[in-house]
Amino acid sequence: MPLLEVRDLRTSFHTRDGIVRAVDGISFDVEAGQTVGIVGESGSGKSVCCYSLLQLIPQPPGRIEGGTAKFGDLDLLQLSEARMRKVRGKRISLIFQDPMTSLNPYLRISTQLIEPLLIHEGLSKSEALARAIAELEAVGIPDPKSRIHSYPHEFSGGMRQRVMIAMALITRPEILIADEPTTALDVTIQRQVLDLIKTRQDDLGTAVIFITHDLAVVSEVCDYVNVMYAGRFVERAPVETLFARPRHAYTRALQRSIPAMQKKGEILYTIPGLPPNLANGVPGCAFAPRCEAHEGGPSHAATRPALVELESTHWVQDCPGCLAGAVATN
Amino acid sequence: MSYLELENLTRHFVRREGWPIPRKTLVRAVDGVSLQIEKGEILGLVGESGCGKSTLSRLIMQLLVPTSGSVVLEGERLADLAPAEIRKRRRDFQMIFQDPYASLNPRMTVFSTLAEAILTRRPELARDRSALESAVAALMGRVGLDPRYIRKYPHEFSGGQRQRIAIARALGPEPKLILADEPVSALDVSIQSQILNLLLQLRDELGLTMIFISHDLSVVRYIADRIAVMDEGKIVEVGESDALFNSPQSEVTRTLLKAIPKIRYPATAPA
Structure with a gap:
């Protein structure tokens, strides 16, 4: 308990x-x-x-x-x-x-x-x-x-x-x-x-x-x-798992955007766009507009995706678009 | 001859403590700083809080009178100029502050904030509203703000976005030198990168010379060509930023490096 x-x-x-x-x-x-x-x-x-x-x-x-x-x-x-x-x-x-x-x-x-x-x-x-x-x-x-x-x-x-x-x-x-x-x-x-x-x-x-x-x-x-x-958890995991095997596109984008992680002289990676305005209500996957679309990849969820447990204690929002391109589990 | 030269710059303050007869102690806030900065260079200035970074920046900005030593910009000794002349020269150095919430006037629109900055350099625009408006719009575009927000x-x-406005305001008077005092430390990590990219882009486009003050060595390493480490009013170490990062010579630098939070787990995310 x-x-x-x-x-x-x-x-x-x-x-x-x-x-x-x-x-x-x-x-x-x-x-x-x-x-x-x-x-x-x-x-x-x-x-x-x-x-x-x-x-x-x-x-x-x-x-x-x-x-x-x-x-x-x-x-x-x-x-x-x-x-x-x-x-x-x-x-x-x-x-x-x-x-x-x-x-x-x-x-x-x-x-x-x-x-x-x-x-x-x-x-x-x-x-x-x-x-x-x-x-x-x-x-x-x-x-x-x-x-x-x-x-x-x-x-x-x-x-x-x-x-x-x-x-x-x-x-x-x-x-x-x-x-x-x-x-x-x-x-x-x-x-x-x-x-x-x-x-x-x-x-x-x-x-x-x-x-x-x-x-x-x-x-x-x-x-x-x-x-x-945008008001919801998109990924939940023990700290080792989150950094070793991030699944959600937002988690991966956040990790990439840390200035200290990048080489000098390269343009720093930034997450495009802004977080959605929550006053309007978000119909589908909240991260879809900012996710760098993988051409021909799976599209984003049209309704707000639910958190699913991928493996024990590792939860992620089940949006095909956001999960695309992640390193496979284990 | 370097673009900007600090020659043995010193500023002491007298602190009075106690009552009824105050005890006087001398605080050596900046204690014999000599630095050269070339045109188009970004110099990182790092140190713990209280090491004299901000006093040094105020001395360079001519907001404080040095106890001794001098600031030489393009071969001209700024301390020798008359106060009125210094006011005119102040257009040449602009500052970007840490907190964009505090450094912008809440009762001025983006237009009036930026127009004021532009007019210091080009007063003739005051009579030509449409030219002024397009100058403001151009400035907003330069820092990545949508000119539609001009009345906000x-x-x-x-x-x-507020930090972008503050940067635009600093660029308004077409300065030769920009002093950025912790411009990203009040921002989210993901926003920090955007502002750093913008500053680097502006340096390349406009040939700006910049002094970038921060306590965060990881940010400074990325943006600066050279880094100067300050401690107790003195420069303890100056060097090319990667060299300084990889083989720190002084204890202060090592302490600062050790303090940076690091991702402990190897990221395997695709590049």
Whole structure:
């Protein structure tokens, strides 16, 4: 029995231009201690998917249209706000891309860091402060005893992200959702933060849902990867399989478009076109207009293709056009 | 004589800390940087945050006055020019910033943003609306934007398109030197390639000289002819980009190289 079992999650936004199906029926599992990646371009729905789980979607205009998210004996999507508050920040926490906008600039780090302990664990202030100092030490902040009373602006970007990680993990959550935690950081700081998430995860046995657009980062941290496009998963596989035998055209295009993978002097490969406008509804295969058609190859699915399990734990959208040209299984 | 020469460029800041009697410490943000850049060359400037990259770029742009040393463009010492003259010269160097969401005026349409840039070089177009409009359209075409979007506002564009607008704005005054400060690090990986392709294409078409600042060595290696690595205000290593990538000489370069996330699994996708 997985720790978190998401089935057929659908979230849409009712806008003036129509109903945008940002998340359109996705299912995934998170096992205890596992790192699950969700990769996709901006606007593919990866953040909306995770915010839906914590009921952080502004409603209206957003609406969770259906699905279940079994977390122990709870269904996260059905919880009342009062019960959700007992889960959010305690059993599931979240770190965001930009540590500057997610820390309150008016409050000392200490105030922000002990808040979850006061609320969720009912500790006294002095007990909580001791825990907070220990947590800051664990994320590698030098001299935590005096630094804890600083304000966010007194920390550098990387240090702030460490504070965010300390804050997210201080209640020993079962799941940590990391939404592009390193995108705003320097490469060297990114390395440190990725390593830190990994060590803390190993120490505490937390499962991590890692949202990113960077396939290279995914290959380093994730155990299992879901590739998201236009509100749906187009391919799901263990990380080794995904990189060794990518099947869907979108996954292959994403891999090719990483600048670091290409030779100098060649024109960089880019995926032609733009992701579809979800407000109009997508009739067939969402990737068809951008897929570099194989002349005379099979055509794309005319209705939205279903995910099928090609081999054990390797799922892919069953669109003949997108699967054409992939290296055969095994 | 190189196209652009930095001669022992230095900028120190005095930091005052403490109360009531501030303790003064000297911060050597840029500490004796000498570099030569040839016409049509792309120089990559890399380093960790806080190493002085941005201060150096501001010095080159004449937005900061150097403590000592000088910037020489085409044999002309820019520090010797009168402030009014520098304002005129600023058309010759343009900047592209990291965040296209923050660097475009949200209340100006693409047309007014680009027209303003073009008019700095060709003020005579102000009286000829249709010529100005076609100049803007041509500029948009150059950076791969559909001229139909001329009346749109920045918020109506995606991140990659906004960066194209920012690039078009930088090209508007027909600059000799473009300073790109982390132009792709705020973009999706798949969009990064498009912008890098565009910059290389523009360099070939317009013979632009470019300084490309980034913390991401993998991107810089692709785009730059030579790379300069900066640390604590000093240039620690300069070299041809492949050479620097394959046999880094300094510890800083090695650290930067080690930090790049790599695909751990051999890709077997067809080429």
